[in-house]
Amino acid sequence: MSINYQRVKLYPQEARPRIAEELGISPGELAGLHRRFEVVPGAQAQVDWGDEGKILAQSASRRSTRST
Numbered sequence: 001m002s003i004n005y006q007r008v009k010l011y012p013q014e015a016r017p018r019i020a021e022e023l024g025i026s027p028g029e030l031a032g033l034h035r036r037f038e039v040v041p042g043a044q045a046q047v048d049w050g051d052e053g054k055i056l057a058q059s060a061s062r063r064s065t066r067s068t
Contacts, residue, residue, distance in 0.1 A: 020027040 016027050020030040023030070030053055
């Protein structure tokens with residue numbers, strides 16, 4: 001099964017009536033609900049991936065000229 005954006009958009013649309021029934025509310029009331037949760041600092045991270053193309057690195061044998 002391939003996943004694409006359209007399929008992700010369809011899932012909530014298909015699941016909303018079932019979830020509303022489980023909660024005992026109408027599907028219209030469910031539209032504004034979302035689940036929020038808090039975690040302690042450092043327990044979660046977010047990573048944004050991107051492609052920067054080729055990485056050009058200097059030779060490992062080259063030494064730094066910075067003084068310490």
